[in-house]
Amino acid sequence: MDYFDISMDLSEEDMSMRQVARDFAEEVVRPISRELDVMSPEDVIAEGSPLWTFLRKSYELGYHTILLPEAYGGQGLTPLQIAVIFEEIAWASGGLATLLGASCFPFFIACMTADKRLVEEFVIPFCNCSDGSIRGCWAITEPDHGSDYISSEPFTRDPAIRNNMQATRDGDEWVLNGQKSGWVSGGTIATHALLFCQADQSLGLAGGGICICPLEVEGVSRGKPVRKIGCRDLNQGEIYFDEVRIPDYYMFCDPDFYPEMLDMVLAAANASLGLGTAGMARAAFEEALTYARQRVQGGVPLIEHRSVRQRLFEMFSKVEMCRAFSRAVINLNFNISPPIPEYSLAAKTMCSQLCFEVTSEAMQLLGGYGLTEDGFVEKLFRDARSALIGDGCNEVLQAHGGQMLAEFYPRRQDDLL
Numbered sequence: 001m002d003y004f005d006i007s008m009d010l011s012e013e014d015m016s017m018r019q020v021a022r023d024f025a026e027e028v029v030r031p032i033s034r035e036l037d038v039m040s041p042e043d044v045i046a047e048g049s050p051l052w053t054f055l056r057k058s059y060e061l062g063y064h065t066i067l068l069p070e071a072y073g074g075q076g077l078t079p080l081q082i083a084v085i086f087e088e089i090a091w092a093s094g095g096l097a098t099l100l101g102a103s104c105f106p107f108f109i110a111c112m113t114a115d116k117r118l119v120e121e122f123v124i125p126f127c128n129c130s131d132g133s134i135r136g137c138w139a140i141t142e143p144d145h146g147s148d149y150i151s152s153e154p155f156t157r158d159p160a161i162r163n164n165m166q167a168t169r170d171g172d173e174w175v176l177n178g179q180k181s182g183w184v185s186g187g188t189i190a191t192h193a194l195l196f197c198q199a200d201q202s203l204g205l206a207g208g209g210i211c212i213c214p215l216e217v218e219g220v221s222r223g224k225p226v227r228k229i230g231c232r233d234l235n236q237g238e239i240y241f242d243e244v245r246i247p248d249y250y251m252f253c254d255p256d257f258y259p260e261m262l263d264m265v266l267a268a269a270n271a272s273l274g275l276g277t278a279g280m281a282r283a284a285f286e287e288a289l290t291y292a293r294q295r296v297q298g299g300v301p302l303i304e305h306r307s308v309r310q311r312l313f314e315m316f317s318k319v320e321m322c323r324a325f326s327r328a329v330i331n332l333n334f335n336i337s338p339p340i341p342e343y344s345l346a347a348k349t350m351c352s353q354l355c356f357e358v359t360s361e362a363m364q365l366l367g368g369y370g371l372t373e374d375g376f377v378e379k380l381f382r383d384a385r386s387a388l389i390g391d392g393c394n395e396v397l398q399a400h401g402g403q404m405l406a407e408f409y410p411r412r413q414d415d416l417l
């Protein structure tokens, strides 16, 4: 279903990109996502799975590099173009949109470091990859530390609390030992990780380090892919590190810069997830609208009932709020450096909540049919539920955002670079 675009500044080029993305979403991504949704997590990543077709075709279209600058071989898109493409892919599948975003993430962050060695070794080959064979992931969550990673409360400076993932310096190398949790998106199939670890034990969890770690090396092993309620097309699983050695320049962030870098990474991830919610919510709204025009109750189509129109209008309003706010935030935070994290956190938490409400209401509007696997809404509902937890539990992100308000508000317009 076509939709009116609230962004009046879309150029001809933007609209043609949107059309290409929409065709791809409709013809390739959604059918593949629905196939993967009913497969076991092991089959999703098995040889011959349609997952690999999705990745290959996405890479052929250059969608793995939508966040990356043209100078390194990326698409060099404007924030609005990124938003439009991401919305279309998430309309087809929140899980596969997340996989694509995660795949790009280590390389996107490597660009932000502007370290020539990282760019040449990792970013350029990734941008040149057109068959899906180079895939990133963001490995932050650990078995014993999920929300802890987002917190800056006093316990994070307690040296008695240790991360599961340890990094120790040895000459001009770092030695990595430990594990990441089963929640890492793309964890069992990624070739590279943006890896969060503890680089200074004396500082507790605040002694964090961030590195790029190739995963197809000795000492890295993977767990089983996780089985879950939603985003079943999104591979997730544990990664283990046993005496893995990396050169010191792969560790591009040490504890001195760690809090700032963590907020920059969160700002990018949360802003991107906000965009995805507009696609998922729109998909649910469209299903509800179509059904309300077809289903007859009380002798007339549902949409003829005043209360149903009111419910549809509320859903429509929420879709547009997801779209407008997440686009405004990506436009802000992808145009300034450093970003203002609380805006990204607000986009992720509010838009994922609205998206969940829209998918839930769509299910209600479809009545019993909404619960069946013949329809698409129950999948959207399950996928949207995950977004309240992925990239940080909403309530924890809100507490973190609230701390930023307490420290920095009001911010000054002149402080922007």
Ligand SMILES: Cc1cc2nc3c(=O)[nH]c(=O)nc-3n(C[C@H](O)[C@H](O)[C@H](O)COP(=O)(O)OP(=O)(O)OC[C@H]3O[C@@H](n4cnc5c(N)ncnc54)[C@H](O)[C@@H]3O)c2cc1C
Residues within 6 Å of the ligand: 098, 102, 137, 138, 139, 140, 141, 142, 145, 146, 147, 148, 151, 183, 184, 185, 186, 231, 386, 387, 389, 390, 391, 392, 393, 394, 395, 396
């Ligand atoms: C779809 C999806 C994709 C994901 N992708 C990735 C990925 O690519 N990489 C990755 O590393 N991880 C990923 N995750 C993991 C995700 O980031 C974590 O699940 C999330 O940060 C929460 O951590 P947890 O599951 O350990 O929950 P916990 O941190 O254990 O939280 C459990 C509950 O306790 C509450 N809570 C926790 N701490 C506090 C506190 N201090 N005060 C008050 N309440 C608290 C939380 O709000 C929550 O309700 C993904 C998760 C999902 C669902």
